[in-house]
Amino acid sequence: METFAQAGTMDSVTCPFCGLLCDDLSVERDVAGNLNVAKNGCHKSITFFSRAPQAPSPRVDGRTVELKDAVAKAAKILGNARHPLIAGLGTEVQGMRAVMSLADKAGAALDHMNSNGFMRNIQVVQNSGWQICTLTEVRNRVDLLVIVGTDVVSLFPRFFERVVWNRDSMFDQNTSAREVVYLGGRGIDTSAGVAPDGRKPDVLPCDPEHMPDVMAALRALLAGKKLHATEVGGIAVAELEKLAQRLQTAKYSVIAWAAGALNFPHAELTVQNITELVKTLNKTTRSSGLPLGGNEGEMNANQVSAWISGYPVRTSYARAYPEHDPYHFSTDHLLSSGEADAMLWVSSFNPDRVPPKTDLPTVVFGHAHMKLEQEPAVFIPVGTPGADHNGIMFRSDNVVSLPLDQLRDSALPSLGEVLTAIEQAL
Numbered sequence: 001m002e003t004f005a006q007a008g009t010m011d012s013v014t015c016p017f018c019g020l021l022c023d024d025l026s027v028e029r030d031v032a033g034n035l036n037v038a039k040n041g042c043h044k045s046i047t048f049f050s051r052a053p054q055a056p057s058p059r060v061d062g063r064t065v066e067l068k069d070a071v072a073k074a075a076k077i078l079g080n081a082r083h084p085l086i087a088g089l090g091t092e093v094q095g096m097r098a099v100m101s102l103a104d105k106a107g108a109a110l111d112h113m114n115s116n117g118f119m120r121n122i123q124v125v126q127n128s129g130w131q132i133c134t135l136t137e138v139r140n141r142v143d144l145l146v147i148v149g150t151d152v153v154s155l156f157p158r159f160f161e162r163v164v165w166n167r168d169s170m171f172d173q174n175t176s177a178r179e180v181v182y183l184g185g186r187g188i189d190t191s192a193g194v195a196p197d198g199r200k201p202d203v204l205p206c207d208p209e210h211m212p213d214v215m216a217a218l219r220a221l222l223a224g225k226k227l228h229a230t231e232v233g234g235i236a237v238a239e240l241e242k243l244a245q246r247l248q249t250a251k252y253s254v255i256a257w258a259a260g261a262l263n264f265p266h267a268e269l270t271v272q273n274i275t276e277l278v279k280t281l282n283k284t285t286r287s288s289g290l291p292l293g294g295n296e297g298e299m300n301a302n303q304v305s306a307w308i309s310g311y312p313v314r315t316s317y318a319r320a321y322p323e324h325d326p327y328h329f330s331t332d333h334l335l336s337s338g339e340a341d342a343m344l345w346v347s348s349f350n351p352d353r354v355p356p357k358t359d360l361p362t363v364v365f366g367h368a369h370m371k372l373e374q375e376p377a378v379f380i381p382v383g384t385p386g387a388d389h390n391g392i393m394f395r396s397d398n399v400v401s402l403p404l405d406q407l408r409d410s411a412l413p414s415l416g417e418v419l420t421a422i423e424q425a426l
């Protein structure tokens, strides 16, 4: 029987390093546990899997200690805190369940490292609802894809390969005839939007600060309003009129954005203009929004938080029941206002996502390769889900979850094991 200590090639591996969760990778393993993407990788997945297996010791105040001593110190910090913050939350479903249990017991607030973007979407859902689709629907139905202000391939490298220029579709659509429009964004890589037959995507660029005006103008045109201006944000109104007409005549248009990329004040209103114009389009044809996200376990954090507490993250258990506030329970606010008095930071997928600088006592549950400028009170290296241990991960579209497989032997504990030990020591 094959063991993790043997060299081999594993097929149909799921990659957890972006919200697409591609599940068709082939990954080779040598006897030392080094992994190498042999097929269907992208530059992100190659980086993710090629990090050499390491199992550094936990540290307390920079000194190497046994895991039990690091757990005891972390429990002490948490026990002494009145309103601790558990942030980062770069983990899979089981790890997030352990986070929720610990937060409930310790009276902690929860926030994810990508929440600044994600909350733009949440505010729209809470305020007016939306009509969105899955990646599978895009893959099988889209005929016109409009990408709003987002450099898709830098965030989701195989997006076009997997769901736009896929050869097969369930309804025998000629996928190579699909049309792609980039609206907004400047200097973004549009090369992946070139169709297999060489047709280039249409690009209507504008600076990010003009994105709200451009989306509001497009929504107004689709609502039948007449614009007196001849250009909006540097885009000719005639071009926006053409785009409005294309959206009206498309059989199934999809308007995609990554909320994290819409990084300007009150970007939630731009998201709302997208989702409201989708509603308008559905009076006469079919259209859907596609909010892209899910990197660093963002969907896991919000899904698990929602099914356990009733709310997404930015929820606090300080009053012994869950309270949600997208402003007051943000990491930035809790740290800058002094309302948090200890921080636990989780980043098990990505060693580069280090905690924000703070003078608070800090416990880091990090990827084994994490390098920290500021030594925390406690550092506990944890295994990487989908490489060092099994897990479950939600895809960008939030309705599909996929299993992550252990691919090698590892001496590292999972986040769930460590947090459970801390909770028992509290």
Ligand code: SF4
Pocket (backbone or CB within 6 Å): 015, 016, 017, 018, 019, 020, 021, 022, 040, 041, 042, 043, 044, 045, 156, 157, 158, 159
């Ligand atoms: S596109 Fe994303 S999920 Fe797919 S292989 Fe690359 S990093 Fe992994």
